[in-house]
């Protein structure tokens with residue numbers, strides 16, 4: 694059973710000047726444990742595809758199944774729960790909460806989920822797994838480097854043990870050496886922890902990390 698499957702998925706944005714077809718009949722299946730890149734020119738539908746995979750948006754037509762749940766017919770509350778329980782997001786902008794410490798940022802999704810016990814220990818365990826030193830746990834995001842902030846964001850994405858990670862240009866704000874370290878970390882999470890990773894990127898060097906690259910052109914898989 695794939696972790697994500699799309700059957701004949703279309704997404705149309707109705708605009709006064711005419712409909713914009715962002716996705717035009719996409720079929721895909723992403724299996725557990727895969728590392729998949731999504732590439733394609735600007736405007737080809739990558740963000741639209743990632744948003745639907747992340748249940749941040751719904752298709753105009755077609756069938757989408759995420760973590761064995763069909764999203765057709767789900768309301769906003771159902772989609773929110775699906776995101777919270779099954780999907781880890783990593784963005785180009787790290788999106789950490791500036792007023793919370795590093796460990797509190799990672800603990801936050803556990804608290805949102807209503808977990809009462811062991812949240813601090815779980816957050817510390819995942820921070821250690823992504824290579825953040827204990828001395829940094831009580832720092833604020835603004836007090837650590839961009840590469841360290843992205844590691845913290847990856848820890849936050851992993852803390853609820855999601856079915857898969859969706860990454861949108863995760864190295865886009867980092868210098869190439871730091872970007873390589875982040876890719877090595879994602880690669881290790883994929884190989885050693887069996888995490889499914891789906892990543893949108895413009896950088897062709899990333900293909901060496903991936904099992905497979907999905908190329909979009911004009912809303913279709915090329």
Ligand SMILES: Nc1ncnc2c1ncn2[C@@H]1O[C@H](COP(=O)(O)OP(=O)(O)OP(=O)(O)O)[C@@H](O)[C@H]1O
Pocket residue numbers: 706708713714715733734735736737738739740741742
């Ligand atoms: N909210 C929206 N309303 C109207 N049109 C939209 C909307 N979002 C995206 N589009 C259009 O849908 C098409 C696909 O856009 P999308 O952002 O998915 O492409 P992309 O491949 O992610 O592009 P980029 O690499 O520039 O981020 C484009 O023609 C875009 O203008």
